[in-house]
Amino acid sequence: AQSVTQLDSQVPVFEEAPVELRCNYSSSVSVYLFWYVQYPNQGLQLLLKYLSGSTLVKGINGFEAEFNKSQTSFHLRKPSVHISDTAEYFCAVKTGTASKLTFGTGTRLQVTL
């Protein structure tokens, strides 16, 4: 069975500072990995995805993530955050034969001045 662990429930950071949100997954087969962002009272917006190819993937709003198969990780990074990045971030995994996404419990990114 597939599972996702987001190690940090909350990450406070100052504006313009870099940030990394951690995600580890568990699966016995090849996976596809996703990061979604959720603003208050809204649905999920896709930030970026890893399906195959280059392990460094770039997404919207200046975010990027690196797939590390040996460490089973897919950490999300941004070199300089903005107040508007304050939101909940979810890592999700899907195996090739499954249809559903399995989500982590989320990381709340709180950006302050």
Next chain:
Amino acid sequence: DTGVSQDPRHKITKRGQNVTFRCDPISEHNRLYWYRQTLGQGPEFLTYFQNEAQLEKSRLLSDRFSAERPKGSFSTLEIQRTEQGDSAMYLCASSLESSGRVSKNIQYFGAGTRLSVL
């Protein structure tokens, strides 16, 4: 492309009442998913359809829950005899599934329906 739309956005009901939510997927998307998200948690899979066929149901989907997609377009999720534990955000997603066994489909989510059971 108007995105995935869900209706209503908010629903308040009394325990024991029945509620129904609607989801309109992105047009031409053949797969439609339902997820449930409780406070402080990530979304959890409930069920999905390919066209009008319901292909998988989670153990979370008790017999009080029923989902339909009669014409392969919009879907409804009904909860009968609601309980306070049903209070959650119900999210719908859709994707375009290409032929073949390996699925790389990307799921696009709606804004959700927030259910409060009093």
